[in-house]
Amino acid sequence: MRNPVKRILLLTTAAFAISITGCLSDPHTELGQPRPNELESRWSQLEKGMTRFQVRGLLGYPVGFKSQGGQVEWHYSFGTVTFTKASEPAFSGTDGSLISWTSGR
Numbered sequence: 001m002r003n004p005v006k007r008i009l010l011l012t013t014a015a016f017a018i019s020i021t022g023c024l025s026d027p028h029t030e031l032g033q034p035r036p037n038e039l040e041s042r043w044s045q046l047e048k049g050m051t052r053f054q055v056r057g058l059l060g061y062p063v064g065f066k067s068q069g070g071q072v073e074w075h076y077s078f079g080t081v082t083f084t085k086a087s088e089p090a091f092s093g094t095d096g097s098l099i100s101w102t103s104g105r
Contacts, residue, residue, distance in 0.1 A: 039078050043103055046081065050098040055081055072096060079103040 062074035
């Protein structure tokens with residue numbers, strides 16, 4: 001016959017371990033994105049002429065991008081930044097400079 005107290009203790013410990021694992025995981029930091037409460041202060045730090053590398057360091061990786069004409073747009077869940085088109089691929093880093101940004105908030 002099994003001990004019901006041990007069984008309850010084991011199930012409680014397992015449930016706690018599973019729940020705390022979910023709390024430790026932050027999808028924003030895993031994706032290189034700032035947390036929602038950091039977005040406004042980081043967005044306000046953007047300056048014309050910043051490189052793509054600087055913007056990515058400040059805002060994290062974009063969720064998408066579009067290259068059209070002489071410009072490259074990086075799309076975030078909270079807005080869009082636009083760079084001059086560079087000779088390198090869109091995520092190369094230092095080439096191209098920030099010319100404008102719009103916030104969706």
